[in-house]
């Protein structure tokens with residue numbers, strides 16, 4: 207009997223802390239050995255010339271989530287996790303969203319049932335709390351946190367999700383007591399409504415109006431307010447999808463005061479701008495709808511600021527915020543009401559498969575961030591912040607054998623026809639990248655190779671997490 211099920215030889219192993227040549231021995235789905243030479247294996251993969259990275263963990267994705275009347279999200283669990291795997295990811299974290307008036311417990315159970323048996327890679331589910339009733343705060347949320355849903359997101363905007371300041375303080379208090387991780391969508395609801403109505407009255411109803419209705423001060427103010435609430439309750443929080451310099455400055459200011467404010471950004475804020483929402487050169491006047499997401503992409507100065515925040519450690523996470531809608535579809539970006547106002551264009555971009563190549567190419571290949579920082583931002587910190595460490599997020603004995611073999615020199619051009627998601631477009635059509643995932647290994651099994659999916663839906667598990675009050679980022 208060979209000592210290992212699988213050996214990966216000849217590659218350069220990269221973790222958040224180290225880069226070194228090593229062989230990896232895998233047994234029973236886990237990494238059993240990392241050494242200059244490991245013993246016999248039933249199968250050997252030659253990783254010569256390649257980097258061996260921890261599989262990508264994308265802790266902010268939306269899959270098969272309710273999106274309003276007549277609107278359908280473009281990915282179910284099978285298609286989203288297939289696309290994630292092709293893009294070098296081995297774990298994603300979507301959200302069980304509580305519609306107002308519904309039981310959070312029932313919502314979580316129903317969402318989990320949608321995932322079970324359909325995933326190509328492991329998933330861990332966050333909650334979205336939109337209706338913090340006494341029953342939710344007193345019973346349902348604490349019970350769910352204990353049962354393994356150890357993180358949840360709250361929104362400071364959107365008609366059907368927004369919490370007021372009092373409600374935010376109350377859910378923060380539950381999170382503090384139970385040890386849960388809270389993600390905050392920081393944009394100011396009333397300000398957006400005011401600006402949106404003013405834009406509509408002046409006839410600026412096209413997709414670019416979306417950017418004008420949510421300028422940077424709207425995000426800056428909400429980020430500051432979230433920080434204030436977190437300080438008052440003494441709760442570490444993650445401010446997600448930070449788009450620009452102004453919100454980032456608030457976060458850096460809070461971190462400088464010793465507050466435990468963590469931050470996430472996304473490739474769209476490094477590569478797109480509000481100008482994209484103008485849809486210039488496109489035939490359809492609402493072609494800019496393809497780029498409508500919240501917060502909106504900003505400008506070149508904000509992109510530069512976010513890079514500096516990634517370099518300085520203001521950010522812990524780069525996630526995709528994958529939130530896919532079809533473009534050419536009356537149930538997607540081109541729903542009939544969306545033509546009457548940007549307000550009705552569903553928010554979100556597909557990006558689960560392109561996150562790693564975009565950050566690698568723009569970040570590592572262009573010399574802006576190190577390889578180790580890339581691994582921290584795309585895998586290790588996700589595991590640490592959301593209770594998956596030391597099971598996932600690095601390479602060493604005992605970790606799940608979740609690995610991505612990465613060709614740092616490979617040049618590719620991103621194009622919809624090669625992607626695996628359920629959307630009918632990519633915002634990065636024609637974007638040239640250097641660096642590409644050539645093989646994804648999950649639980650010791652090759653699940654994607656050169657864009658081909660080799661696993662079956664149902665291979666991936668729905669993971670429960672436990673609270674570790676002494677853990678990293680506690």
Ligand code: URP
Nearest residue numbers: 391499500527529553554
């Ligand atoms: O526009 C976006 N980002 N849609 C996804 C939902 C969210 O707020 O993350």
Ligand code: ZN
Nearest residue numbers: 391446447500
């Ligand atoms: Zn959000």
Ligand code: ZN
Nearest residue numbers: 467468469522
């Ligand atoms: Zn942090």
Ligand code: ZN
Nearest residue numbers: 266268527529
């Ligand atoms: Zn999101």
